[in-house]
Each structure stands twice: as structure tokens, then as C-alpha cells.
Amino acid sequence: MPPSPRQDDLKAADRPLRGTVRTGGFVIVLLVLAVVLAGCAKYNTYFNAKRAFDNAEHVRNEALRKHQDPPKPGGQQKNDYEEAIRKAQKILDDYPGHGLTDDALFLQAKAYHRLESYRMSIRKLDLLFTNFPASEYLEESLYIQGLNHLLIGSLPRSQEYLDRLAKKFPESRFQAETRKVTGDNAYALENWEAAAASYREYLAQETGVREPDRIGLKLATCYWELERYEEAARVLDTVAGSEESTEIDFQARLLSARVHVKLGEYALVDDLVAGLKPEAGIYRSEGMVALVEAENFIAQGRGEDASPVLENMPLEWQTPAVKARAADILGYELLRRGQWEDAKVQFQEALRQKDELDDLERTRRLNEDLNDYLAAEAALKDAQGDRAPRLRVLQANALLFGLGRPGQAAALYQQAAADTAADSTDAARALYGAMLAYRDHLARPDSAEMFAQELQRRYPDSPQAFEARSGDSGEGLLGYLMELRSRKQAEAFAALTEEELRALQEIGESTQPGAGRPATVEPGLRRRMVYLARRDNLVFPPPREALERLQRRTVPAGDAGPGPVGAPAGMMPGTAAAPADTAGLPGFADGDSVRAAVGEAGALVPPGDPGQVQRADSLQTGEQVEGQETDEDKKDEDKKDEEEKKKKLDENWDFLR
Numbered sequence: 001m002p003p004s005p006r007q008d009d010l011k012a013a014d015r016p017l018r019g020t021v022r023t024g025g026f027v028i029v030l031l032v033l034a035v036v037l038a039g040c041a042k043y044n045t046y047f048n049a050k051r052a053f054d055n056a057e058h059v060r061n062e063a064l065r066k067h068q069d070p071p072k073p074g075g076q077q078k079n080d081y082e083e084a085i086r087k088a089q090k091i092l093d094d095y096p097g098h099g100l101t102d103d104a105l106f107l108q109a110k111a112y113h114r115l116e117s118y119r120m121s122i123r124k125l126d127l128l129f130t131n132f133p134a135s136e137y138l139e140e141s142l143y144i145q146g147l148n149h150l151l152i153g154s155l156p157r158s159q160e161y162l163d164r165l166a167k168k169f170p171e172s173r174f175q176a177e178t179r180k181v182t183g184d185n186a187y188a189l190e191n192w193e194a195a196a197a198s199y200r201e202y203l204a205q206e207t208g209v210r211e212p213d214r215i216g217l218k219l220a221t222c223y224w225e226l227e228r229y230e231e232a233a234r235v236l237d238t239v240a241g242s243e244e245s246t247e248i249d250f251q252a253r254l255l256s257a258r259v260h261v262k263l264g265e266y267a268l269v270d271d272l273v274a275g276l277k278p279e280a281g282i283y284r285s286e287g288m289v290a291l292v293e294a295e296n297f298i299a300q301g302r303g304e305d306a307s308p309v310l311e312n313m314p315l316e317w318q319t320p321a322v323k324a325r326a327a328d329i330l331g332y333e334l335l336r337r338g339q340w341e342d343a344k345v346q347f348q349e350a351l352r353q354k355d356e357l358d359d360l361e362r363t364r365r366l367n368e369d370l371n372d373y374l375a376a377e378a379a380l381k382d383a384q385g386d387r388a389p390r391l392r393v394l395q396a397n398a399l400l401f402g403l404g405r406p407g408q409a410a411a412l413y414q415q416a417a418a419d420t421a422a423d424s425t426d427a428a429r430a431l432y433g434a435m436l437a438y439r440d441h442l443a444r445p446d447s448a449e450m451f452a453q454e455l456q457r458r459y460p461d462s463p464q465a466f467e468a469r470s471g472d473s474g475e476g477l478l479g480y481l482m483e484l485r486s487r488k489q490a491e492a493f494a495a496l497t498e499e500e501l502r503a504l505q506e507i508g509e510s511t512q513p514g515a516g517r518p519a520t521v522e523p524g525l526r527r528r529m530v531y532l533a534r535r536d537n538l539v540f541p542p543p544r545e546a547l548e549r550l551q552r553r554t555v556p557a558g559d560a561g562p563g564p565v566g567a568p569a570g571m572m573p574g575t576a577a578a579p580a581d582t583a584g585l586p587g588f589a590d591g592d593s594v595r596a597a598v599g600e601a602g603a604l605v606p607p608g609d610p611g612q613v614q615r616a617d618s619l620q621t622g623e624q625v626e627g628q629e630t631d632e633d634k635k636d637e638d639k640k641d642e643e644e645k646k647k648k649l650d651e652n653w654d655f656l657r
Helices: 005-065 076-094 101-114 118-131 138-151 155-168 174-188 192-203 212-225 229-239 246-262 266-280 286-299 303-311 320-337 340-356 360-380 387-401 406-418 424-441 445-458 463-470 476-494 498-510 544-554 594-600 611-617 631-649
Strands: none
Touching: 005 076, 005 101, 076 101, 101 118, 101 138, 118 138, 138 155, 138 174, 155 174, 174 192, 174 212, 192 212, 212 229, 212 246, 229 246, 246 266, 246 286, 266 286, 286 303, 286 320, 303 320, 320 340, 320 360, 340 360, 360 387, 387 406, 387 424, 406 424, 424 445, 424 463, 445 463, 463 476
16 A cells, blocks of 8 residues: 555654654763763873883883892983883873872872982872872872982971871881982982981881891991991891892892901901802902902911912902902002002002092002102102201101011111201101101100210200100190290390389289279270280371461561560561460370470481470461361372271271271
8 A cells, every 4th residue: 555645744753853853962972972072092101101101110120129229220221211101291281180190190190209300200299189189199298308308418398298197107118118218319429327227117017118138238338438347247147148139148248258258257257258269250250369468468468478378369250349459458568568669559559549449548648658758769869968867867757657567667767867958847756757667656765865865965846856845745836836935035135134124023013903093904905816916196296387387377477576574586577386386286185285296206306406495486386277287188088088098997997007
């Protein structure tokens, strides 16, 4: 039956509706797919960042698994850390507020910490603590932040974060790790005492202690550097036979052999060396074992057995550290035999690797003494006059104070002291050196006393004679200088005349308290350190030009009659002999007369002008000369103004100028 028109209309009306539904469904699918892909992009970016970080961590974990210190990031490992930082930053930039934000911040902070960018790591962790205070990464973040501040030297802030870690997570595995890292930092800085304390605390933890044998070996090394050999031996006994690593076991036994050399247990060292030799090739430590064997021979006084071990060492054994230590040991042995030139060569070779030497300062000092001795010996062949005894004194000093040859030094001192060409300085040094050699090194007090008496007889004023007289008082150079000053003062006092002695006695009495009067203090003295003594002002008479100009202004023209009755001879009319006739003149105080001033400082009056004194008596008050300053007076005023300014800046100006 064919469809009716009604059915056809319904079908026609239904077609567009079905197409619309299909189109709308397709759009919804696309939207859902876009959302899914966008979400996948976030997680994919974080996945790539985490994978790059894990790849970099793999290198670090492998070093720890082999009981080695983690290497500093470089090459591909560094690139992986940097790639992780970039990917994590993309999440923070493109998807702010996403659920992966705390993950990205922590990943960045940890990567920066591994790259030793501690300040950048601090910034990222601060953001994490501020925005995500309850993050799942809080425990490790507090630990890393404490390390960050520790490694940049901010100890109070570091302790603050470690305290927060202990409070929030008392059973945290990072508590013990903090002490280990602190010890590693001190170990790297060669702060042996601090490193030992941190390692002891770390090993004393009941839980969370990892690699106890490796840390124990480091603790024993700290004790070795601190010369605490018995404690080092006890720690090494617990480390030897390590189950963590056969290499740690080998290194522990090697260090134990060196420790027992210092303790004088030579038979035990022989047994340890015998067990180390077969295994040395595995760890490329044949040279180190040979050094321990040579040290054991030297400690027993068997230098002739030690020399072949070191001199015949194969080249492949001679690492820089082995070569330096072998040269150091050979240098001391050759020095003991008196082979100066050969010892010098060995010490110079040893000093090329300074960090490998057990006693760097002693080796350097011996090398310098050898150079001084050999240089003086070479120059002595052609020396003439007073240069020969001076070179002998230099040789003797090197032998006595550096090379440990007091007998040879005493003989050279005697030659220099007996040389008539020696000057007083070298002869005094030679006599004093001979006295020290016999008294302190050769145990011959009679000979030492003979040289001391000869020194006092020939050069009593020399510093060496003073040292010999003072003995063990420890006064030193200061005492000598004080004695020299006292001696000069006594000589100057003895040379004073009777008049000078009376004046000095009067000054002393005026400054001492007496019956009914307090002690007086000289002007210019204060209870403080005075660098320069202050002296009284010098008083000079007025210049001749000023007197003549004043005379012309005060005497009327044509008036040459005598002065008033009773006036002194030579006084001009209209003037009076007043006590204050110098008021206002430079260099005079109020109430001083020119006659009195000139009389007190008569030597200052220019010779050949007796009339100047008479003209000075005719001066009136200073009001008559106001405004008549000369150029010199103006300069004096300018100078006073400058001094006033300096006084305002420095209250001690009067004492320091």
C-alpha cells in the first residue's frame, strides 16, 4: 500500500531534524575530545618533565649505589635537569591554578637544588609553602629548604626549617640525612672537627642511617687528619670487612695500616700490607700500598729498606698523589743522610702536589732552609771581607733551626765569631747562635756560658746580649727597646748641669701634691693618649714697620719737645706708661707691656736696634691701631679661621696638629 500524503509530509519534516541532531552530536564530541586532549596535554607535559628529572637522578643514584659521592651534574645529566625545569615552567605558565601546580613547583625546586642553584630552589619552595601549606611534598620540601639555606651560609634559617621538619615529622627519614649532609659539607671544606661531630651524630641514629660503612670510613679519615689515631683505629675496626662494598673494606684496611704505623704497631702493619698487596691491583692502589710499606720501614729506622721500595716503583703506580708522597718520604730520608742537593730536588717535586702531603708546612720550611743553606754555600766560595762570616751565620741558622744539625751549626758560628773581618752585628749573632746551640741542643752548659760571657764582654749593647741576660723572661724586642731608652735617659740625666737639675726638681715638686696644696697639672695635658706635647706660644715683638707707622700717627708734626715730667726717657708726648699699653696687638695678652715682653724674650729682639725698645714703650692702647692690620695679620686671621673649622670637626685637633 502506497504511503499517504500525510506520511510523506511527516517524513519530509523529519529529515532536517535528524540532520540537526547529528550535527549537534558531532560538535559535542569535538568539544569533549578537545577537553580530553587539553587535559592530556597538561599531564603529558608533566610526564615529560618528570621523565627528564628521573633520567638525571639515575646517574646520581648509580653513584650512591656504588658507595661513591654523587658527581656534580654535567653533560646530559645537567641537560635533563634543565629540561625538567622548562617543562614544569610551561605547566605553570599555560595552566595556572591547575592541580599539577604543586607538583611542578616541587619538581623545579628539587632540580634547582641538584644543579646547586640554591637561591632559585629557595624561591620555588617559598611559593610552594605559601600556596600549598599542606602539600604532599611538605616533608621533603622542608628538608631541601633547610639544606638550601645551609649551603648558602644562612645557618639560622636552615635551623628554622629543620626544626619545623622535626616538629611536623618527628619520625622523618630526613632527620638523619640532614646530619650526614652537614658532615659532607664540612668534610669537603676540610673542617675535620665539625665533620667528625656530624658523622658521629648520624651514626648514632637508631633509624634512617644509610651507608654506615662509608660514613664510618669518612669519620676515621677525620680522626686521621686530627691526629687522633686511637679513635681512628677503633672506627676502622668496625668498618673493615664491610658488607656494603669490597672497595670500602680495602680502603678501610689501607687507612688502618697507616694508623697503626703512627701507633708503632709495626708487626700488625706488616700483616695488613701482606693482605693488601694481592688486592691492590683491583683498585689501582699498588702505589698506595707501597707507600704504607715504606712508611713502616721509615718509622722503624730502616731507611735503607724504604728507599728501594720508593725509587723502584713502576711508573704505572705513580699517580700524582703517590708521586708527591713518595718524593716527600725520600726527601726526608736523603736529608737524614746529608745529601742536601738530592733532598732539595725531592722536596721540590713533592711541593707540586701540596694537597697530598701530610705536613705541608714542615716540607715547605725544610725546602726553604735547604735553599738558604745551599745558596750561602755556593756564594761562600768567592766571598771576601765581612761577607764570608755573614754567609756562615746564614748557613748555621739553616742548620740549627731548620735542618737539625746543631753540631755543624755550632762549628760555623765559632768560625764566624772568630773572623776578624766580621762586623759587630754578624759577630754578635754568631756568639748568640753558638750559645743557643750548646745550651739548647748539645746539652753543654759550660760552653754555652763561655759564649754568653764573651757576648756580654764584646757587645753588651746588642739585642743578642740583652736576650742572653733576660733569659726566659720573654721580654723580647720590646724589653730591649725599653732598656735602651732607660739607658739613654740615665745618660742624659747624668749630663745635666746643677742649674738644670734644680729646674727639673722644681718642676717635679710643682706637679706633686704637698702639704695643704693639691698637685698641679701642666697645661695641655689630659688623661688620654697625647701624640705630641703642646708647647707655650712664642712671643715676638711688633714688627719695626708697625712701630714706625704708629709713631708717625701719634706724634704731631714738628713736636719734638720733651715728654711730661716724670715720664721715662724716650717716651713721646701724649703717651703714658700704662701696664695695658699692648692691648690689641697680635702676640700680646691684655695687661702685658712691650718692655716686659721684650725683657722676657730679649733674645728675640733684633740685634743692633736698641731704640726699638724705647719706641715700644710709647705705644698706646690697642684701640689706636684698630683697622691698621698688615697683610701678615690678615693671613694669621685666615689661618686661625681654618683651625677653628678643624677644631669643630675634631676635638683633638690641638693635640694632633
